[in-house]
Amino acid sequence: MNDSQRLSSSSADSGSIATADQNVGLSRRSGGDGGQTLGSEPTSRRWRDVFWLGIFVIHLVGLGFVLSVLGLNRFKKMDRLKIDRYMQRVLENRKELTETYWPFYALAGGVGTLLAWIWLLLLGSQANYMMKVSVHILTTYLAVVSVLCFWGEQFFWGVAFAIGAALQFFYVISVIDRLPFTMLVLRKAVKMVWSLHEVIRVAYAFMLVMLLWMGLWSFGAAGVVASSMDDGGRWWLLVVLSVSLFWTGAVLCNTVHVIVSGMVFLVLIHGGQEASSMPPNSLIKSLRYAVTTSFGSICYGSLFTAAIRTLRWEIRGIRSKIGNNECLLCFVDFLFHLVETLVRFFNKYAYVQIAVYGKSFNHSARDAWELFQSTGVEALVAYDCSGAVLLMGTLLGGLITGTCAGVWTWTKWSDRVIMVGSTAMLMGMVLVGLAMVVVESAVTSIYICYAEDPSLIHRWDAEFFNQMSETLHQRLQYRSARAREVLTHSRFDAQMQETLPI
Numbered sequence: 315m316n317d318s319q320r321l322s323s324s325s326a327d328s329g330s331i332a333t334a335d336q337n338v339g340l341s342r343r344s345g346g347d348g349g350q351t352l353g354s355e356p357t358s359r360r361w362r363d364v365f366w367l368g369i370f371v372i373h374l375v376g377l378g379f380v381l382s383v384l385g386l387n388r389f390k391k392m393d394r395l396k397i398d399r400y401m402q403r404v405l406e407n408r409k410e411l412t413e414t415y416w417p418f419y420a421l422a423g424g425v426g427t428l429l430a431w432i433w434l435l436l437l438g439s440q441a442n443y444m445m446k447v448s449v450h451i452l453t454t455y456l457a458v459v460s461v462l463c464f465w466g467e468q469f470f471w472g473v474a475f476a477i478g479a480a481l482q483f484f485y486v487i488s489v490i491d492r493l494p495f496t497m498l499v500l501r502k503a504v505k506m507v508w509s510l511h512e513v514i515r516v517a518y519a520f521m522l523v524m525l526l527w528m529g530l531w532s533f534g535a536a537g538v539v540a541s542s543m544d545d546g547g548r549w550w551l552l553v554v555l556s557v558s559l560f561w562t563g564a565v566l567c568n569t570v571h572v573i574v575s576g577m578v579f580l581v582l583i584h585g586g587q588e589a590s591s592m593p594p595n596s597l598i599k600s601l602r603y604a605v606t607t608s609f610g611s612i613c614y615g616s617l618f619t620a621a622i623r624t625l626r627w628e629i630r631g632i633r634s635k636i637g638n639n640e641c642l643l644c645f646v647d648f649l650f651h652l653v654e655t656l657v658r659f660f661n662k663y664a665y666v667q668i669a670v671y672g673k674s675f676n677h678s679a680r681d682a683w684e685l686f687q688s689t690g691v692e693a694l695v696a697y698d699c700s701g702a703v704l705l706m707g708t709l710l711g712g713l714i715t716g717t718c719a720g721v722w723t724w725t726k727w728s729d730r731v732i733m734v735g736s737t738a739m740l741m742g743m744v745l746v747g748l749a750m751v752v753v754e755s756a757v758t759s760i761y762i763c764y765a766e767d768p769s770l771i772h773r774w775d776a777e778f779f780n781q782m783s784e785t786l787h788q789r790l791q792y793r794s795a796r797a798r799e800v801l802t803h804s805r806f807d808a809q810m811q812e813t814l815p816i
Contacts, residue, residue: 418738419719422716431521516597567616611673667681691786
């Protein structure tokens with residue numbers, strides 16, 4: 315009886331905390347900042363972050379030209395475009411052609427697409443099982459790849475994958491107590507996405523667009539691997555091409571993120587997709603905004619968000635397991651506060667604000683983070699590991715893709731295994747990421763809606779609302795107790811210093 319009373323009272327307390335900023339959220343949804351919301355009548359939205367839109371387009375056009383030149387120079391004929399004379403300092407006497415390596419990348423594209431399609435097809439029935447497998451099998455897979463690299467005398471990559479396996483293992487151990495709540499949030503996000511069949515079709519469409527670009531990208535990458543440069547020159551070019559592919563893939567993933575976030579937000583606000591108040595052609599409108607007025611903001615955020623998020627997860631995991639080592643805790647706290655400052659301006663929740671309100675990226679990120687902090691929901695967001703779990707699935711998909719391409723390459727050209735395998739791994743990660751981002755978009759929208767107006771979540775799923783409220787209450791109590799402990803410890807140290815003789 316006491317437990318049930320405590321549960322209901324804590325849920326009520328958490329609900330009151332979360333609704334403290336409810337009126338602000340309602341005014342924002344009504345377009346209080348002067349911008350047009352997604353569900354409002356059609357007016358012109360302002361173009362945001364146009365500079366970064368221009369940079370991305372110029373980068374695509376320029377890189378497309380470079381990729382075409384690199385691929386054509388070795389296509390069916392050595393030095394077709396006579397550009398080897400510009401590489402006299404790094405020439406090697408090799409006779410491979412672009413089509414020697416292009417099939418390996420074709421296999422990578424096919425495997426990555428297959429894994430992404432399997433994920434989307436099984437989203438409704440086996441998603442929870444697949445996410446658990448991703449969490450637990452990734453460490454083993456990284457360790458196996460590390461052993462294979464050592465066996466193939468690739469010591470640098472063997473050490474790199476071994477470190478990755480160790481980091482993955484310690485991270486999972488550090489957040490093992492958070493996984494039940496994380497899986498709950500992911501199951502509810504899957505439930506939401508699976509009811510919106512059109513957003514799954516959007517993911518398939520963007521996957522096709524990514525495959526078309528990867529056809530050109532892999533053509534150029536195969537030309538680089540087959541070129542007459544030495545390994546150092548090849549690696550430098552492949553790193554540049556990989557950074558470009560990562561940015562392009564992140565832009566497409568976050569475009570899907572904005573589209574899906576807008577749809578989920580509208581469904582939660584209007585109480586269901588079939589509600590009479592649901593605006594017509596909402597998916598088309600969300601798609602149009604994402605690829606026009608908000609595309610510059612997506613390009614800008616895609617440059618930095620993923621790296622900052624990953625760094626934040628690792629620091630949080632280490633910080634929670636340090637214990638009483640004050641020297642190490644001081645250093646990690648410094649890094650933690652530095653990353654938290656960056657998160658204020660670069661976070662994935664900005665994409666929901668971009669989708670709904672059409673703000674610039676930094677404005678959206680700042681507003682989202684201030685909303686979380688003012689309502690206390692930031693404690694819940696920090697506790698949730700759904701983004702990390704989805705990233706593990708993305709990494710596993712990339713590793714499987716890279717392994718398939720690498721094994722085939724090893725049977726033909728054993729000295730090119732790492733070059734082809736590592737770049738093929740990136741291709742697989744981008745393709746699988748396009749499937750994973752559908753669920754992540756629903757997660758971010760759920761948190762934004764819970765912070766702006768908790769009744770939206772209560773109306774959608776009352777049991778889930780109670781579980782979120784209970785977890786939020788526990789996290790706020792934990793933070794309060796920890797703050798009191800730190801304050802008491804500081805006062806005790808000050809008293810001890812005063813009593814010590816000089």
